[in-house]
Amino acid sequence: MQRPAGTDQRREPAASDRAAAVLAGIVDRVLFERPETGYRVLRVRAVGERDLVVVVGNLPPAEPGELIQAQGAWYDDRTWGRQFRATTSIPCDRRYRCARSSPCRPALP
Numbered sequence: 086m087q088r089p090a091g092t093d094q095r096r097e098p099a100a101s102d103r104a105a106a107v108l109a110g111i112v113d114r115v116l117f118e119r120p121e122t123g124y125r126v127l128r129v130r131a132v133g134e135r136d137l138v139v140v141v142g143n144l145p146p147a148e149p150g151e152l153i154q155a156q157g158a159w160y161d162d163r164t165w166g167r168q169f170r171a172t173t174s175i176p177c178d179r180r181y182r183c184a185r186s187s188p189c190r191p192a193l194p
Contacts, residue, residue: 108169109154112147113137120146129153131169142171 110131116139117126123143131138140155147153155171162168 104158105156106158106169107154107156108132108138108140108171109152110134110138112149112151112153114149115147118146127153129169139165139168140171141168142174144171144174 108129108131110129112127113130114128115125116128118124123145125142125144125147127140127144127147128137129140140153140157142155142157144153144155153174155169155174157169157171157173160168160170
């Protein structure tokens, strides 16, 4: 079945349909970054997730081994698969303390 012209094939759920989530974990690799805009794609070993996850959005600079805590929502992109799209992020230092009041607590070895 063909879609009418002008319809978006990558339509995302409305904001009210998405459940807000918090993700915390250790950056495994920086897959892409555009420093002038702050847009980054990170591969993260997240707490509570079996596999590595991809985190996308306007994120602070990060290096492998650093901790990150982000708020956002999970998406299933047709091209790239399951992603966590961050709306806000809290950079953490290597001593498991976040820059804000809520601590990062990755239960990882």
